[in-house]
Amino acid sequence: GEEHYNCISALHKSMRGSDANASLYWLARMLEGGEDPLYVARRLVRFASEDIGLADPLALTQAVAAYQGCHFIGMPECEVILAQCVVYFARAPKSIEVYKAYGNVKECLRTHTGPLPPVPLHLRNAPTRLMKNLGYGKGYKYNPMYKEPVEQDYLPEELKGKDFFKGRET
Secondary structure (H helix, E strand, C coil): CHHHHHHHHHHHHHHHCCCHHHHHHHHHHHHHCCCCHHHHHHHHHHHHHHHHHHHCCHHHHHHHHHHHHHHHHCCCCCHHHHHHHHHHHHHCCCCCHHHHHHHHHHHHHHHCCCCCCCCCHHHCCCCCHHHHHCCCCCCCCCHHHCCCCCCCCCCCHHHCCEECCCCEEC
16 A cells, blocks of 8 residues: 555665665565565666766666566565665765756757757768768767867757756856
């Protein structure tokens, strides 16, 4: 019932608040109450990107490994795998930078009026002679060939200066 959602919410918020002790309690309460360990593991995968993100990029690897470990061995042996992951996440630094930036991109797409801007010609692949003649790929700078970062636009002209990480024009 509703307690299922209340407990997963309490687990998430405890990890988000960096309280490893409470995180273990809510995990154990769910598992000892019969919760599917793969459900918890799936939620940890989401948490790794949504709440920890780039502050600790290895968190996603930890979450996927925990899911696989639970899938391989099941309960009750996988409880310690989930416990390790939950404590790791509670102790990990947190960043919602990517989560917010992706939300800003989605908002930009949803609120755009008219057709979406075309992919700039220099970013298009040109596998045929016709495409090359139409200017596909023309002027593209292949970054690995340069020692220094190259000046090149990657967004459509209509979005030039848009910074989804800051949520505004630059």
